[in-house]
Amino acid sequence: MRVVYRVIAVAASVLIVAAAGTVFALTGGFDRLSGGSAPAAAPPEPGAATGPAGTGDASPAPVVPTGATASGAVPPSVGITATSAATPPGSPGPTAATPAVPDAVRTGGSPAVPAQATASPLPGGGQGVLAAVAADPRVSGLPEDGRLTNYPGKGGRTKGRVKDSRSGVSFARFTKSWRLVSSAPFATRRLLPAVKGARHRGLLATCPVPIAVQEELRDTAVLAARWSLKHHPDGSTITWTASQPFKAGKRDGWLLGYRVHYEARGEKHVATAAVALVDVRRAKPAMVLITIPDAQKKRWADINTLMSGLRAL
DSSP: OHHHHHHHHHHHHHHHHHHHHHHHHHHTOHHHHHTOOOOOOOOOOTTOOOOOSSOTTOOOOOOOOTTOOTTSOOOOOTTOOOOOTTSOTTOOSOOTTSOOOOSSOOOTTOOOOOOOOOOOOOHHHHHHHHHHHHTOTTBOSOOOOBOOOOOSSOOOOEEEEEEETTTTEEEEEESSSOEEOOOTTSSEEEEOOOOTTOSOOOEEEEEEOOSOOOSSHHHHHHHHHHHGGGGSOTTOEEEEEEEEEEEETTEEEEEEEEEEEEEETTEEEEEEEEEEEEOOSSSSOEEEEEEEEGGGGGGTTHHHHHHHTOEEO
């Protein structure tokens, strides 16, 4: 009898277990009945964004590219386009979530370099500068080619030469009339004696050209002539009389002749002037300036004597 009872007990246990399994399958599992955690999700694809399991209101954590800030913004990097890690190789370009690419265009996978504004030289050796000179009301346009006037009279006597090592030129030394004075702001400076009642007197000076050097020697000479107005009465204006190349020994030079018009004590006056630039193969050409007012017009021929005797050292 004991054996029979044992067989009955085992059979009953099997039936109970089978019934329990059926109930479990029909109800979706004890976890669902008890509100437990959901079944484990399938492993994510490589590179896919994953978020914490559990509550349904939690949003997936965004994929942050390398070097991104905590806020999710990607610092700009020249030549590098930030893309999501979930984007497989060979897929189309950045999506709407990708930060905007700067104006620098990326083509063929090459790093993009922002366009750089490069200054190109002005045609004709600085036409922009010359246009500014031509527009200056103190200057009557730009000089036309023409030779220096052969002024009447006889130039002053000369003896020996003055060597200006700072500028790199030498010129004839006048024995009379032109007196050596303090050079500043020039390298050498000489003046004619003052004339009673005249506000301006003759000036002969040399120095490295004190203005910006242009590509063409002629253009630099034009700027130097305009600069010379600093050494004339206020309100002076220029009209051109000559513009020509010349040789200072074996060096090239450019010579400009001009008149300077001004007023003094209500009277109109004219100074006759010339400026020569010599290419002395230094950072700046040598400048030789001479200007003589109408009150000393007997000395105008000194301009020819000076310019014809210029030599580079």
